[in-house]
Amino acid sequence: MSTAGRAASAIARLQPDRDLDGVVALEAAFSSPWTRDMLLAAIDPSRRGHAYIARSGQAVTAYCIGQLVVDELHIHSFGVHPGWRRGGLGRRLLNAVLREAEAVGVTSATLEVRRSNTAARRLYEGAGFILSGVRSGYYPDPPEDALIYWRHQTDHQPATTVSPRP
């Protein structure tokens, strides 16, 4: 889908009743997808779930599932619908997630990504994440190393709103 043909996606906190089916559907396209129960457990407010989505109309176009651990944000899952990629949505969602976390006192964020996932690595590196370690053979199906990234607020300006593309 061309950028011009896509309605703008609005970013909001994930509402389970409204958004979970869309997130499960997007997850199902990835290797080792999270199930509905795993996602529900991850977003549980009592476990400090930090989950945001982008919506175009009723459709979930992107999602980020994370968890606040003391003053850290651990991002567990992040994805953009294939039809909405390469239009700046991933960057906009990531910035929003970081900004909301910083607003509640988070000073560091971390995530893992497949070594071969160039698109995601560039996205994260562009947002100030720094390659900090490797878990050899961490991922199954297909087996691959996980690269561990961290982003420390002391190294960066706070995350800012990114203007939507014209």
Ligand SMILES: CC(C)(COP(=O)(O)OP(=O)(O)OC[C@H]1O[C@@H](n2cnc3c(N)ncnc32)[C@H](O)[C@@H]1OP(=O)(O)O)[C@@H](O)C(=O)NCCC(=O)NCCS
């Ligand atoms: C990775 C992903 C989230 C990027 O989302 P997106 O909305 O397409 O990303 P954006 O358009 O905001 O791009 C932001 C930056 O990411 C990088 N990027 C995104 N897609 C890229 C690609 N296909 N190739 C290389 N770099 C890419 C670029 O640096 C880009 O900046 P630029 O447009 O100025 O070059 C998306 O490709 C996706 O959902 N992939 C499958 C799921 C996944 O890999 N999730 C991460 C698991 S840890």
